[in-house]
Amino acid sequence: MPTQRHWREIPQRYRLEGNFCPDCNRYFLPPRLVCPGCGRKELTPKKLSRKGKIVTFTVIRVPPKTQELKTPYPVAIVETEEGARLTCQVCDCEPSELRIGQEVEIVFREVMREGKTGVIMYGYKARPV
Amino acid sequence: MREVAIIGCGMIRFGELWKKSLRTMFVEAALKAIDDAGVDRIDALYVGCMTSGLFVEQEHLGALLADYLGLAPIPAIRLESACASGGVALRQGFLDIGSGNSEVVLVGGVEKMTDTDRVTDGLASAADQEYEVFHGVTFPGLYAMIARLHMEHYGTKREDLALVAVKNHKHGTMNPHAHFQREITVDQVLASSLVADPLRLLDCSPVSDGAACVVLSSLEWAKAHGKTPVKIIASAMATDTLALHQRKEITTLGSVVESGRKAYAMAGVGPDQIDFAEVHDCFTIAEIVVSEDLGFFKKGEGGKAVREGLTGLDGKIPINPSGGLKAKGHPVGATGVAQAVEAYLQLTGRAEKRQIKDARIGLIQNMGGSGASSVVHILEVV
Numbered sequence: 069m070p071t072q073r074h075w076r077e078i079p080q081r082y083r084l085e086g087n088f089c090p091d092c093n094r095y096f097l098p099p100r101l102v103c104p105g106c107g108r109k110e111l112t113p114k115k116l117s118r119k120g121k122i123v124t125f126t127v128i129r130v131p132p133k134t135q136e137l138k139t140p141y142p143v144a145i146v147e148t149e150e151g152a153r154l155t156c157q158v159c160d161c162e163p164s165e166l167r168i169g170q171e172v173e174i175v176f177r178e179v180m181r182e183g184k185t186g187v188i189m190y191g192y193k194a195r196p197v
Numbered sequence: 198m199r200e201v202a203i204i205g206c207g208m209i210r211f212g213e214l215w216k217k218s219l220r221t222m223f224v225e226a227a228l229k230a231i232d233d234a235g236v237d238r239i240d241a242l243y244v245g246c247m248t249s250g251l252f253v254e255q256e257h258l259g260a261l262l263a264d265y266l267g268l269a270p271i272p273a274i275r276l277e278s279a280c281a282s283g284g285v286a287l288r289q290g291f292l293d294i295g296s297g298n299s300e301v302v303l304v305g306g307v308e309k310m311t312d313t314d315r316v317t318d319g320l321a322s323a324a325d326q327e328y329e330v331f332h333g334v335t336f337p338g339l340y341a342m343i344a345r346l347h348m349e350h351y352g353t354k355r356e357d358l359a360l361v362a363v364k365n366h367k368h369g370t371m372n373p374h375a376h377f378q379r380e381i382t383v384d385q386v387l388a389s390s391l392v393a394d395p396l397r398l399l400d401c402s403p404v405s406d407g408a409a410c411v412v413l414s415s416l417e418w419a420k421a422h423g424k425t426p427v428k429i430i431a432s433a434m435a436t437d438t439l440a441l442h443q444r445k446e447i448t449t450l451g452s453v454v455e456s457g458r459k460a461y462a463m464a465g466v467g468p469d470q471i472d473f474a475e476v477h478d479c480f481t482i483a484e485i486v487v488s489e490d491l492g493f494f495k496k497g498e499g500g501k502a503v504r505e506g507l508t509g510l511d512g513k514i515p516i517n518p519s520g521g522l523k524a525k526g527h528p529v530g531a532t533g534v535a536q537a538v539e540a541y542l543q544l545t546g547r548a549e550k551r552q553i554k555d556a557r558i559g560l561i562q563n564m565g566g567s568g569a570s571s572v573v574h575i576l577e578v579v
């Protein structure tokens with residue numbers, strides 16, 4: 069992955085900087101220029117809460133080639149307190165003990181690295197609480 | 198809009214076709230379709246292909262394939278909507294003729310998937326790279342998350358998913374163009390290796406090479422030239438968010454509901470009047486969800502319907518008589534057009550052992566990504 073592609077996403081990946089449509093009460097990560105619900109263009113910057121719960125999840129056994137991830141690893145769709153959703157890995161857990169509705173916190177972690185000498189890319193993962 | 202019909206079809210057997218290049222596969226399928234239609238003119242070519250740039254490092258397929266068919270200088274365009282590329286190519290041909298711009302059009306789909314070791318990465322480009330793929334989720338992973346929630350909400354059983362694969366493999370044994378022409382059992386599905394829990398290897402459609410083509414013309418031209426037309430009575434497409442997590446619902450595919458609703462309205466028929474359907478079973482759970490979202494079954498009852506045999510060849514609504522993506526194979530860009538090939542064969546009584554009796558109206562549904570694109574066509578015997 070070209071370094072600048074990751075660099076552009078750092079505010080979202082490190083700090084969950086998204087935005088919010090006050091008319092629709094919808095949250096966006098990454099931030100959007102226009103609300104798909106109502107067309108509003110003046111959206112409010114908003115950092116998402118780091119508390120949430122698991123909406124659904126899987127355990128990946130066959131990973132994408134580029135990321136060289138150690139399998140198996142769980143991936144979930146997480147809903148934050150304010151109702152925003154995101155997809156991320158679940159860390160510090162026993163995959164067989166995961167369940168729908170489980171409470172998690174969103175933590176800062178290494179997500180992938182480009183080979184042995186490339187850039188290490190950090191972002192968010194969910195951790196059961 | 199003028200009335201538009203399919204007047205001929207052709208495809209090659211899908212599979213791991215080491216000896217055939219992308220252009221060879223396409224030309225073989227196209228020549229069969231042109232021969233089947235018995236036409237000596239093609240006004241335009243539309244080709245569906247998802248990711249030839251990544252898989253064989255070849256873009257610009259419109260001109261390449263028109264040239265190799267000896268059709269240059271006709272206008273020729275490649276269309277991409279991930280795994281729905283074939284379906285949108287069909288729709289483009291429909292619109293071109295319907296508008297009165299062209300009279301006879303060749304629509305094809307092609308994908309060469311076995312020349313690369315980057316199939317998973319290439320397919321993943323149909324998901325949100327920065328907000329799904331970056332986090333290590335794969336396509337089986339996305340559909341696995343749909344499956345887990347469907348099981349949780351509606352009591353769909355793991356065995357129900359397996360039964361979709363078993364049914365489609367059974368249908369595949371009757372299709373000489375299918376990648377897999379052997380039956381499998383529920384036990385085999387449940388014993389196959391886990392890909393992304395709860396989905397196993399035999400829940401997934403295979404990596405296939407292949408090409409499929411249909412010839413379209415206006416209904417008027419088809420009749421005036423003594424062709425065997427099957428009328429396209431609806432063509433509709435809808436989109437949704439690329440990222441699964443951004444959708445309002447996870448177990449309902451909004452693009453499928455919307456493309457179905459528009460197609461039924463355009464055709465003036467409802468799901469009860471459909472005699473068979475070819476739907477996008479890239480994973481077993483996809484067939485169950487799509488069968489609900491197209492209105493064949495109530496939400497949550499798709500799994501039960503499979504269990505009760507309602508989607509078999511002699512069921513209430515036969516689904517994927519061709520073997521579907523699961524058994525026929527899934528060369529992604531070719532899939533939507535191969536569905537049209539199956540519908541044309543069924544509606545002209547040429548589907549041999551898998552022929553559905555008295556089939557008059559068929560529906561085909563082709564999907565991109567985890568459901569961000571859905572294309573529905575409805576076809577009727579003239």
Ligand SMILES: [Zn+2]
Nearest residue numbers: 089092103106
């Ligand atoms: Zn809004």
